[in-house]
Amino acid sequence: MLESFPFYLSLIVAIVLLIMLANKIKVAYPVLLVIAGLIISFIPWIPTMHIDPEIIFFIFLPPLLYEAAWGVSWKEMWRWRRIIASFAFVVVFLTAMSVAFVANHFIPGFSLVLGFLLGGIVSPPDAVSSGAILRFVKVPKRLSSILEGESLLNDASSLIIFRFALIAVATGQFVWSEAALSFSWMLIGGIGIGLVVGWIFMKAHKYLPTDANMDIVLTIVTPYIMYLAAEEVHSSGVLAVVSGGLLLSNKRHHFLSSSSRLRGVNVWQSLCFVLNGLVFMLIGLALPEITAGLEGVNLSSAIGYGVLITVVLIVGRIISAYGAVVITLIARNFITVADARSPGYKVPLIIGWTGMRGVVSLAAALSIPLHLPDGTAFPQRNLILFITFIVILLTLLVQGLSLPYLIKKIPLPNLDETLSDEEVYHTIRKQLAAHALTHLKTNYSVQLSNQPVLQQMARKWEQNAGITDDELMAEECKLVYLDILNQQREWLIQKNNNEQTLDEEIIRKHLRYLDMEEEKLSFL
Structure with a gap:
């Protein structure tokens, strides 16, 4: 570990320089970091990076989700709750199902269960990528609110699908009644644990004699305890962090001093800046390990499968975006909706195009075990890993680079504000x-x-x-x-x-x- 320390140190410096370059040339930094990681991975003396999925899930994911929950508006989330919930749960499930049927039909050796496993991995769009890209363009508030709210929840729903598919592959059976109970517990337990832990920390901030430094340390510890507590009882750690983060964010002015709030923002921005940079650089650096395990399938065929799944994801999300608009226009005749006006064809197209995949998908793929409980090799593990990598790479490059251009060429109607x-x-x-x-x-x-x-x-x-x-x-x-x-x-x-x-x-x-x-x- 100590021998590699200079490499990791230089990696952080390189990330800072690359993000500076990305800001200079007006390119979203996740795109530039992934490309840089790919280039660095081909340098002979660079050590092969082995990404432990537990590091992503337990070290990187909780603070990134927590910081995102603090940045989102609960009022806006509640206003657009129907479309956010539909994209975070219904669209994710439909996407996973589409991937499952396409993979089962076109990829040799892929059963329907393995297809659902792959679908659960690649179905959630990455929040960081969209946020970094949207910084360079002006979009209506409702669009950014929908994307932020969706990104907080879709990781949880996709990981739930992934877990069920993983169990089905390992056991060879799928019991719907047990799955329904388990799904309910993941949702209710995750949200409940997040709220309880958040309430405890809120009282600790309020009644213990803390200063700004102690408050900041407690905020850093909070998401990890939420995540670990939920995962320990087999509920959703992602939902725990999101629900607890939303609670504390909404009540921040009741238990944190102005000094703690002011200084905490700076600390959290710096922390997440480093974590976001590292995770996207690690995606690029992971290529040698992924391609080394690709056996039994030639490289061109594997790339073709990755392109096919990417097309399914992009087309499926665009269709879902337009479907959501149609359902809303029909539903306004029966129930009160947030906005009964039609957004036209532009907004659904942009929502559909903001489907870049990221590190959660890669971590989920890497967490697939090497062997089944009976000792046999996990079927198609290496191909699933490679397809996931191709999906992340293509969505970041194709959608990530074209999204700002698309938004500038297709001016979006601002249906909310009359004043700047x-x-x-x-x-x-x-x-x-x-x-x-x-x-x-x-x-x-x-x-x-x-x-x-x-x-x-x-x-x-x-x-x-x-x-x-x-x-x-x-x-x-x-x-x-x-x-x-x-x-x-x-x-x-x-x-x-x-x-x-x-x-x-x-x-x-x-x-x-x-x-x-x-x-x-x-x-x-």
């Missing part, structure tokens, strides 16, 4: 200032007349409440203010260097204040 985000932001800012001023004058009139600091705060809120759109800080003003902040920093640093007896901690506090002022520029 910036206009809405400043409107709420003025309303918030007016509300604060009213509360101050109503409840603290005596203190307001006696305290100059409160009078200064009142004047600031009066200015904010009365500000007009043309008085908002222009870009030129921001540049001037940024230059002033930089000059203040230089002055503080010079003062600290010149005065040897001056407590540097005082200077650092002023520097932190200037950092916060600069950060506020992004909200003005």
Whole structure:
């Protein structure tokens, strides 16, 4: 392990540089990292990477899901709950079934059960890939909300299908009654355990004498305990992390201090930045191990099978997207739906095209055991692995590279907002200032007349409440203010260097204040 440490260290540095390059050339970083991993894997002296699926499931997956749950809006998830649930569960099942029938018919030696196993592996789109790609384009809020909500749940449903198929292959039988009970327990148990563990940690944050550092450590521990607790009782660890994360995210302002929230965001962004980079680089680096195990099937045929399954996945998702619209338009005649208006042909096409696969699919494929309980080799394991790799690679390259271009060429209708985000932001800012001023004058009139600091705060809120759109800080003003902040920093640093007896901690506090002022520029 120590001998390989410099390699892993250089890998992280390479990931940072590649993501910088991806941002520069406006390409989603998962695509660039997978390609880089592929290229690196062909270098002779590079050690062969063996990806332990337990590392993906137990080390990488919980924090990535947890961070995603904190970033999603529960209000938006609930608003679009029907289409999110249909894509996360119904579409995943239909996709797995389509893959099963196609694989059984076209791939020699593939039984229907093995097809369902492959379908469970490749059916869930990857959340990180879609999120990274959508950063470069402007999409309506409803579309991003649907994709975020779906991505939180589809891993759980696909892994449930994968588990049942794995049991059926190992035992040679499938009992529907037992499967139904097990499925129910995975859903109910996973959600319940996540909520219970989340509630316990929420009370710990609230009533224990924690500071910001302790709170951040507890948030890092939380998803792992949720996942392990659920998996220990054979329920869904993914659903546990998602449900617990949504609970804590929705209640974050009730049990975390402002310092913990502010500093925790930075820590979590850095942590997930590294984890996301590593998992996509590992996908590319896994190629030698995957191709080395490919026996009994020539490479061209295996690639053809991978292309076939990829086409099934892409076409199936597009058809499902249009099917969801049709069902919604029919259902609006009988029940209240989130939006009864037709989104046209553009939105379903984009939703259908955002089906990039990622590391969860690869980890599931790698977790297939080498041997059955009777000691015989697991049928078609290596081919399943290879097909999974081809699916991930093709969806990332084809859909990942073309999605931004497709969105730019097919402008999406914005059915939600009549004002821009910036206009809405400043409107709420003025309303918030007016509300604060009213509360101050109503409840603290005596203190307001006696305290100059409160009078200064009142004047600031009066200015904010009365500000007009043309008085908002222009870009030129921001540049001037940024230059002033930089000059203040230089002055503080010079003062600290010149005065040897001056407590540097005082200077650092002023520097932190200037950092916060600069950060506020992004909200003005």
